[in-house]
Amino acid sequence: MIHLPVVRQGPARALGIRLGAAISLILGAVAVIYADRDGYRDVNEDGLTLLDCFYYAVVSLSTTGYGDITPVTEAARLVNVLIITPARVLFLIILVGTTLEVLTEQYRRNLREARWRHKLKDHIIICGYGTKGRAAVSALLEGGLDKHRIVVIENDESTVRQAVSAGLVAIEGSATRSAVLNQADVKGAKAVIIATDSDDASVLITLTVRQLTGGQVRIVAAVRESENLPLLKQSGAHHVIVSSATAGRLLGLTTTAPPLIDVVEDLLTPGQGMALAMRSAKRDEVGSNPRQLDTLVVALIRRGKVLPLGGAATVEIETGDMLVYIHDDRDGADERPLTV
Template sequence: MIHFPAVRRGPLSALSLRLAAAIGLVLAVVGVVYLDRGGYRDVNEDGLTLLDCAYYAVVSLSTTGYGDITPASNSARMVNVFFVTPARVLFLIILVGTTLEVLTEQYRTGRRLSRWRKTVKDHVIICGYGTKGRSAISALLENGFDKQKIVVVERSATAVRQATSAGLVAIEGSATRSSVLQEAHVRNAKAVIIATDSDDASVLVTLTVRQLTAGQVRIISAVREAENAPLLKQSGAHHVIVSSATAGRLLGLSTSAPPLIDVVEDLLTPGQGMALAMRSAERDEVGRSPRELDALVIALVRRGRVVTLSDQAGAVIETGDMLVHVRDDRPHANAVA
């Protein structure tokens, strides 16, 4: 089942809005009838007071219609035909607004689903909305990736609600099932990030994605144990992140070289100071050394391969290179830039 992000009003707010609309409609009818009160006939034949006009408006809008007050003149009948009758219909719509709102929401969801299926392409599928999945999404958004191009696949209903509350499209189901990944249009995806809570699930998801896409979609997977990383690579993952080994190395650095862990935390924490970034080489940078640039370039990506500056191939920037550099990610620095 596909869930779309939605902005929902609270029940008290929706009820207050409908109540205000009903009261406003009643007051409008009272005012129109009171202005033309001479054109109405009362059984008492003593003329219509403001209270009589209010009484007539209420019984007319509620379709009760006792008949003790009736329009007699042509103008009063014209008002009933062109104003009171449409107001009566509108009043009934307000009364049954809850049912109509449900039907409208179902129609709107169907339209959104149809439009989404026609336009979804080059998106990123996040399998798992746990800590790793949410962190991956945060990193994508920090680098300017469109939130509408992110699709979450999660079997937990609670996590799905959290994802939709964050403004993401979420599909409820297991990413190990082909039908669920097909709902996410995995063949048209740009990449699949696998952030499940177990290594065996990561392997199954990787195999399923590779089977459906024939290896045409980039697969990035997280794994807890380093011994399972080769298995994921054999299953079709292009990149494997070993979470336990990475955390262990960071713990070791925090003991043997405390300043290094501060630098790594700074690079990984958005908006705190330094951040890793990648951009295309500009025309005037081609042919120059990466060390000559104002930006602190630490590596080049050339035809999908990482080239370090210590390599001879990394001494000069070539056309089509991507520059991996360290940028100042502090808010005031971005504002100045």
């Protein structure tokens, strides 16, 4: 089921509320009629039973009115004028209003979903909206990605509601199933980020995405244990991040070289000072050594591969190269942050 980021009352709940109101209205009318049953005349002239009161209330509120039971006393007729007739109008409003609202809501939902699918292109699919998934979404939004280009797949209903309340499109279901991934239009996606809490699920999702897309969609996965990294690579993941090993290295740096942690946090936290950015090589930079540029270039990406800048080897910039560099995140320059 696709959950678009608009919080509204579900048709089933709205129908249940109105059905309860209609039943309550009928029971109220029955109580009034039964209390004044001596003021009514039945064609059988044997008096009104409780069943007769139910019958009269239903046919009166539904405007059927067979006429076999009629109010004859002034009190009974006054009750019909002041209670039964307004109840009849309210009963019709409930029935007609419920039908119109359910049909309108269903049409509106189908229309919004059709528009969403029509605009969906080069989107990012996030499999899992836990701690890692939410952090990935935050990084994408900070990198300038439109919120409407992010689709979350989550199996937990409460977590799905969190994603929808954050303004994201969420699909409730398991990302290991082909049908759920097809709902997210995995073939038209730009990338799939796998941020589940289970390495087994990550492997299965990777295999499923690779089977559906033929390896044309970039797959980025996170695993807990480093021993599962080769398995994710073999399954088709283009990039694999080992969360436990990364956390362990950061903990080690905190102990042996605390200032390095401050630098890493500064680079990873937007708006704090230093930040990593990536841009295309300019025409006048072609043929130059990246170390000679005014900006601090830390990596050179050529045809999807990272070229080392350290050592004695000299690397010259070529047309089409991407430069990864460090810039001041507060200077407002025209720079594109590193995104998926």
